[in-house]
Structures are given as structure tokens and as C-alpha cells.
Amino acid sequence: MSLANHLPTRRELLIGSGALFAWSQMPKLARAEGRDPRLLVIILRGALDGLGAVAPVGDPDWISLRGERALVLDGKTPALPLDAFFALNPAMPNLHRLYNSRQALIVHATATPYRERSHFDGQDVLESGISKPGAIGSGWLNRALVALESGGRVDPRGSRALGVGAVTPLVVRGSAPVMSWVPQKLLSASEDTQNRLLDLYQHTDPKLAAVLQARMRLASLGGPAGMGDPMSEDPTLMPPGIARVRAYFAEAAGTAARYLARPDGPRVGAMGFVGWDTHIAEGAASGQLFNLLGALDGALASIETNMGAAWHETVVAVVTEFGRTARINGTEGTDHGTGTVAFLTGGALKGGRVIADWPGLKPAQLFEDRDLKPTTDLRAVLKGLLLDHLRVEDSVLASTVFPDSADVAPMSGLVGSG
Amino acid sequence: MLALHRFGMGPRPGSIAAIETDVRAALIAELDRPLVLAAAASLPSSAKAYRTVADANAKRAARAKQEAKKQQMAAAPVMAEGQDASQGQNQAQKQGQAQGQSQGQGAEAAEMAAKKAADAVPDPGRPIYLEEAKVRTEAALAAEIGFAERLVWFWSNHFCISANKIQSMSGAYEREAIRPHVLGRFNDLLQAAEGHPAMLFYLDNLGSMGANSIAGINRSRGLNENFAREIMELHTLGVRSGYTQDDVIAFANVLTGWTLIPPGNDPQRGGEFTFNPRLHEPGAQTVLGKLYDQDDVEQGRAVLRDLAAHPATATHVATKLARHFIAETPPPALVEQMAKTFRETDGDLKEVAKTMVSSPEAWSEPPSKLKRPGEWVIGMVRATGITQADPARFTGGQELLGEALWRPPAPKGYPDDEASWIDGVGRRLDIANNFAEREASRADPQDIIETVFASQVSSEVKLAVNRAESRQQALALLFMSADFQRR
Numbered sequence: 063m064s065l066a067n068h069l070p071t072r073r074e075l076l077i078g079s080g081a082l083f084a085w086s087q088m089p090k091l092a093r094a095e096g097r098d099p100r101l102l103v104i105i106l107r108g109a110l111d112g113l114g115a116v117a118p119v120g121d122p123d124w125i126s127l128r129g130e131r132a133l134v135l136d137g138k139t140p141a142l143p144l145d146a147f148f149a150l151n152p153a154m155p156n157l158h159r160l161y162n163s164r165q166a167l168i169v170h171a172t173a174t175p176y177r178e179r180s181h182f183d184g185q186d187v188l189e190s191g192i193s194k195p196g197a198i199g200s201g202w203l204n205r206a207l208v209a210l211e212s213g214g215r216v217d218p219r220g221s222r223a224l225g226v227g228a229v230t231p232l233v234v235r236g237s238a239p240v241m242s243w244v245p246q247k248l249l250s251a252s253e254d255t256q257n258r259l260l261d262l263y264q265h266t267d268p269k270l271a272a273v274l275q276a277r278m279r280l281a282s283l284g285g286p287a288g289m290g291d292p293m294s295e296d297p298t299l300m301p302p303g304i305a306r307v308r309a310y311f312a313e314a315a316g317t318a319a320r321y322l323a324r325p326d327g328p329r330v331g332a333m334g335f336v337g338w339d340t341h342i343a344e345g346a347a348s349g350q351l352f353n354l355l356g357a358l359d360g361a362l363a364s365i366e367t368n369m370g371a372a373w374h375e376t377v378v379a380v381v382t383e384f385g386r387t388a389r390i391n392g393t394e395g396t397d398h399g400t401g402t403v404a405f406l407t408g409g410a411l412k413g414g415r416v417i418a419d420w421p422g423l424k425p426a427q428l429f430e431d432r433d434l435k436p437t438t439d440l441r442a443v444l445k446g447l448l449l450d451h452l453r454v455e456d457s458v459l460a461s462t463v464f465p466d467s468a469d470v471a472p473m474s475g476l477v478g479s480g
Numbered sequence: 481m482l483a484l485h486r487f488g489m490g491p492r493p494g495s496i497a498a499i500e501t502d503v504r505a506a507l508i509a510e511l512d513r514p515l516v517l518a519a520a521a522s523l524p525s526s527a528k529a530y531r532t533v534a535d536a537n538a539k540r541a542a543r544a545k546q547e548a549k550k551q552q553m554a555a556a557p558v559m560a561e562g563q564d565a566s567q568g569q570n571q572a573q574k575q576g577q578a579q580g581q582s583q584g585q586g587a588e589a590a591e592m593a594a595k596k597a598a599d600a601v602p603d604p605g606r607p608i609y610l611e612e613a614k615v616r617t618e619a620a621l622a623a624e625i626g627f628a629e630r631l632v633w634f635w636s637n638h639f640c641i642s643a644n645k646i647q648s649m650s651g652a653y654e655r656e657a658i659r660p661h662v663l664g665r666f667n668d669l670l671q672a673a674e675g676h677p678a679m680l681f682y683l684d685n686l687g688s689m690g691a692n693s694i695a696g697i698n699r700s701r702g703l704n705e706n707f708a709r710e711i712m713e714l715h716t717l718g719v720r721s722g723y724t725q726d727d728v729i730a731f732a733n734v735l736t737g738w739t740l741i742p743p744g745n746d747p748q749r750g751g752e753f754t755f756n757p758r759l760h761e762p763g764a765q766t767v768l769g770k771l772y773d774q775d776d777v778e779q780g781r782a783v784l785r786d787l788a789a790h791p792a793t794a795t796h797v798a799t800k801l802a803r804h805f806i807a808e809t810p811p812p813a814l815v816e817q818m819a820k821t822f823r824e825t826d827g828d829l830k831e832v833a834k835t836m837v838s839s840p841e842a843w844s845e846p847p848s849k850l851k852r853p854g855e856w857v858i859g860m861v862r863a864t865g866i867t868q869a870d871p872a873r874f875t876g877g878q879e880l881l882g883e884a885l886w887r888p889p890a891p892k893g894y895p896d897d898e899a900s901w902i903d904g905v906g907r908r909l910d911i912a913n914n915f916a917e918r919e920a921s922r923a924d925p926q927d928i929i930e931t932v933f934a935s936q937v938s939s940e941v942k943l944a945v946n947r948a949e950s951r952q953q954a955l956a957l958l959f960m961s962a963d964f965q966r967r
Contacts, residue, residue, distance in 0.1 A: 107889075107890075108890075178720075179709070179725070180709075180713055180719050181890065181892075182713075182719070182890070182892050183719055183720070195719075195720070199899065232899075235899055254949065254953070255909075255913060255953050255956055255957070256909070258944060258947075258948065258953070258957060259909065259944075259956075259957055259960050261944070262940055262941065262944045262957060262960075262961060262962075263962065265940045266938060266940050266941075266961070266962045266963075267962035267966070269898075269902065270902070270905060270962055270965070273902050273903060273905050273906065274905065274906065274909070277906035336889055336890075341684045341704055341706045342684050342687065342704065391702065391703060391704055391705070392687075392688060392689060392691070392696070392701045392702025392703040392704055393684065393687045393688060393701060393702075393704045394701070395684075395704070397704070397705045397706070398705070398709070430725070
């Protein structure tokens, strides 16, 4: 049988996990202020261990909690000091550099309103922006885009969100249309075939017609430069080693940044990276988590590089569905927890700070005597960014973007040079 | 035609004629036939596959070590006669340190040589995966209707493992734990899946030990909750069905000791399931309000039995089946009918499937579901009458479409909603176009419409195919049509 005359490349294989979805209008109100802001949301699926990423080295209970697995300033791989209390995982020198130049900030002990421990429900809440899990058709970022769109279109081509990959994440689903784009190097159907198929869909299936039309419109804009030749790669399907994961994170994020940097490119995007569910041998200082955070650090660096001049108007928000248990479990990993960290970076930030209302690590201070207690609602952070960076109106944020969140005030002062 | 798309693998030459007298009877008759995989006779068992890969890994490590040693010897300066190897190494190391940079280069070369020696040992995991993929794919291509194969796919996704974590066993797991039970009792399916080494490996149960177990005390290690949680959340009761964090922990304690025989310890039985009492948390446990005081593997078996019989499980399973086959939001009456059958027949999955196809709702729902990539690809290939599968191409295509075989991104398996898949339709066009390019010389689109589909396609599709500029284009349009992608 002869399904396809090529095998997929590793890049293609992995793209499902690192797909970029973006929206290419210019937020009108921000534009009126003479700004041209960019926002990229990165979702870490699987639940990042916030304590393994940003360690509270100044907490007197830290060492007793994690024992020899605790990141410390004088360890074999010393953690990178952030302030008198917190230190960053040593796998993240780029983020540390950005932090020191006030272009990164960290929010600790944060969580969505979700308090159970199912990944899938947790991701639903994180992405939908609705405080209870359940059947929800749209994501908060998409609804924020809808609100911005009502302020008027800036880009006359009409822009829609853009997607690479086959599965659309919830955070960008919704009535602001999502466009799907695939690399056109191989296998592409001729324009004529696409037009005929579009005609057929328009007569029989409007939903399929919308998807195809969106893809064709994006293809006409042309893909980003520097994608390389996928045919030259070894086509085996082995699970990726960490070197490949690093390369993939950097490439996926770098490609996203190249899109966002273009004057006629998208302004708001989202992507996801999987693999953070570290139940066994978590290895914050030298293993799995260290490697993944290193890959993420490389991705952030390649975003900074590829954003070029647009970096100073950029915010990248890295968030996850929930944290992990404060204590190490029976298999040197951590189980599903609650409070965790969010990383924010970009030239538009007022960085160089760790924002945390620190709950403490004594048993009675932990959530249900097991997880870092969340003291900052992640929605406050996201609302703060949408309000001050993109200028989504406060009332819209509290009603449609994050419904029933009127009592969660947008965190002020995250962005801006003032 | 709807029966073949909705419940089967799609029409192939002759299939419409074979079922047209009584569609429901034909579907039910397929469930009554034994579900055998003759071609699987030559495939290794999961334990054997696991041992083969483990042996190869051990061999790689040994070769690398051997080569590293050889390189070190070669790098050592001339040794005095009679000096033994270990002294020579020590001296080489001292000298090497003194030499500074040249030592660094030597170490790098030695490392590369060691890696090369390891890589010379072939990895048997991928060929096993591909052979398994071939047998599974050809079963789907050969099936008359393919209802039973669709059930195998459904349950394999429900109780998914990932080849990214345990490639060697991924195909054998489906043959051993899923396939024999999809037309049997849910409890047997559940026991087989949760007791399978591939599942225990995938959901991190191998090293989970009770805090008060012998191994737990001696090694100061302990519990991993993942397996217990996913069984309740994904495999049986469903999320938010009333179990608590305490239930998860108690059930995780119950399941300590469910592990596999390490291949290094037993060349005959390594990789098989075993209950290791040294890992097992002693004492009774309370799960969902019931006390389980068995002190061995029976404790876990009993909890699983009760989970299988729980009404929440009946509803969860019925909903998922109806959502997969009938509609994204299935008619509540249908779901309840299926759940009722499940409850009243002690979870007889064949009866549940029969209830589904016998209900009027299963036929009155409009074809609104978008086929998942796997079904769609198989359907396209079946329509052209091809029965042989090149597994590398096939799995590659699946991967491109976002539904890599036995590699779901998370224990929840691949999603069953349109929103997850519809944006991949553009990529389907690339696949369809390429397939059409290769097959246009022997597959005639008019012929497929008339004989394979018995002319049961919309006038719009007929028109588009008639007007196409080439056979290739006509085939691509046909396979991309809503008629062919929706069911």
C-alpha cells in the first residue's frame, strides 16, 4: 500500500505538541497609544513542578521538605539566585539573564481556580478561563481576541488565528476563527484542487469550507523563512531524546517568534509543550525536569532572538494547569498538586521581580497538607496582561474572558516602562 | 452506506452488496464471528518483545563499555611489561590529566567510539512496532464491515498506553489485553488491561511501593498515585464521579506490588506480570467506602471488579461509546439504554454494542461526526481495494495527521470531538492528494463511486468528480468530500 510517498520528519512528528496558533490583528487601543504589542502564551501540559523550577531557598522548611532533592545555592549544580528568597533552576541561564535585565518576572504560589487533580480538567480550566471544568467550547485567549476585534480591524487582510498542527488547543478555540497552516514543502495539493474542493464544501459543508478557506488564505501569505528542508532529515520515528526535544522547542518557539515579529504578521499567539508530568525520577537538578526546563530556556532565548526589534513590545507568558506535590513521592518524582509558578518574559515587562504572597512550607501551611498553597489567582496575572498590554477592557475581562471573575482584580504594573 | 462509515471501516469492493438485505443483522453477525488475528501467530508476546529490547539495550551498554575500555588502553602511553591493566589505566588517567587539552579530545573520541559500538547493535523495538502495526492495519483492511475492528480501536484508545514510553509492548498489549475482550465482559477487559505489564509500565506502577511494605521500609521509597487515579478517572468511573483523594491513595496502596518480572532476573519469564508481595502495602484498605482486607493480588482484583460493576462506570462507558460511534452529543435515551444493558448483563460489551446498533437513534442521527484520521485513512485505502499495508508509510501518515498509532499524548487517549480534528483537514488534503497521485493509474474514481459506494454519494460530489481535471484530482476530491469524511 502506498499511503504517502515519504515518511514524516521528526519536525513534523513533533509539531502536534508545539503548534503555533496566532491572531494577526493589531489591538486597536494599544495601537492608538503608539504601541504594537505582541503576546505569546505557552502552555506547559502535564503540570510543572513550581518548586523544582523556582526554589524558595530562603524558606527555613525548604530543605526538610525536599531533602537532597531540594535545589540549593551551593548544590552540585547551584540554583541561580533571584532575590534573597528565591532561586531559579540552574537549567535556565537565559531566563536568569533576562530577569537580571528586568525583562522577566516570576509569579509564585499561583494557580487557576481549579482545586482537583485531573490533568484534563485542570487544562480545561486553564485554557477555558472558566472556573469549573466541563464541556466548554472556547478558550479565554480567543474570547479576548473577540473583544479586541470589536474595537475594529487594523489589518485589512483580515486576519484570523493561525495554526500549525492537527489538533487545536482549547485556549484558542472560539468564535474568533482559527486558521490551520501546515508546512507546504511536500504533498501539497494544487491551487486548482483546493479551489474545487472549496467549491464542493461551500455547497455541502460550511464548516469544512471555513477551515479550508482559512488555510488557503494563510498559505497565500507564505510561510516563514528558514524552515529548512524537511526531506533532508532522518525519517525514523523513534521517541525523541532530549537533544531533539531541545532542538524542537527552540525551533517551534523560534518559528512562532518569526511570525509574530513580521510587520504584517500575527500579534497574539499560543503554543503548548508536553512532557511535564514528572511522577518518576523528577530530576530537578540534573534529570528530566532539568532537561525540560533547559529546553524551555532555549525556546525563550530563540523567541528573544527572532523577535528582533519587536522584543521590546513583547510579553511571553508561560503557564501550566497546576503544580505538583510539595513533597517528593515514593518514586523520586512528584504527584499532581496545586500551586506552581508562571514565567513572564519580554521587553515590555517591568521585570526583575518574583511576585509571591508566600504561603510557607510547614505541613499546616500546605494545601491539604500536600501541595504548595496557591495565594495568587493566575487569572489576575493573565487579566493584568490582557488589560495593560493588549488593552482588553476590564469589564470584558471580568464577564466574557474570565467569566465570574469580577472579584479577581487584574494585577497591575506587570508591563510598561513607567 | 451509513452503516459502513458509522460502525465500520468504510466501504470496500463488494461490501455494500454483502450487507444490503439487513444492515443491522449484518453488523450483529460480525460481532458473533470470532475475532482472530491469524497473522499474529508469528509476532512475539509482549514479555518476549520486552526481553528482546531489554537484551539489546544491555548489549548496547556492554559494547559501549567495552569500547570505552579499549580506547582508554589505546590512549595509555607505553606500558611497562608485566604491568596490569588497572594500573595502566590509573597511569593513563594521571598522564591524561597532565596533558590537559589533548586528554579532552581523546575522551571525546573515546565517547564517540563507544557510542558507535553501541549503535552497531540494532534496536529491535521499532521493527516489532512496525510488524504489529502491519498486522493491525491489515485486519482493518480485510474486515468485511469492520465493526469489531472499530471496537478494538475504540477500547485500545480507552485503555491507551504509549509507544513513546513502552514501544516494545505497544502492539502486543492490544492483542493480549484488548482484542480478546472487546466482545466479552467489561470486567475481564479491565482486569486484562490494568494487569498488563505495558499498562503498569505506562502509568508508573512498577516501582510504586507501600510505605509499610518490606521494600518500602528498606528502600525508603513509596507510593505513586498515577495508576490508581487514571483507572478511576479515565478507565472506569469517570472524572468527578464522587471518588476522593483518599480513595485514590487507598487504591494506589491496593495496587502496590502489581509489577513485572525484571528481564535480567528471569530469561524465560522476564517482562511478564507478577505480584510482588515485598512491594505491597500490608493491611486492609477502604476504597469508595468499602473495606478490602485481602492481602495479595486479590485485593486489587476485587477493587477492579467493584469498579467495573459501579453504575458510574456503566454510564461513563456508554457515553463514550455513543459519542464515538453516533454523535458528539449522543441522544440521552440511547446512552441510558446502553448503560442499562451494561448494568443488566454484568457489563457484556457485545450486548452493549448490539443495543447500540439496534436502537433507532443510532440510525436517525445525521452524519455529523468527522472521521478520526485513522478511520479516514483506512477508509480511503479500503475503497481502492488495497489489502496490504506498508507499516512505515502507514504509521508515518497517521503521525502526520495527529493520530500517531499507539502514541497518544496523554493517558486520556485521542479526543473524539470535532474541534480537535477539524483544523487537520488541510493536512488530510495533502495526504489524499499524494495517495491519489500514486493510485490514479489503477483506481478509477467513477468506478469507485458506482461499484464501491453503489452511487450513494451526493450529486455535488458526482459533479465535482465528473468535472475534475484528472483522475488524481477526482480521487482527492472524492476522499476529501464531506460524504466521505463525515459519518
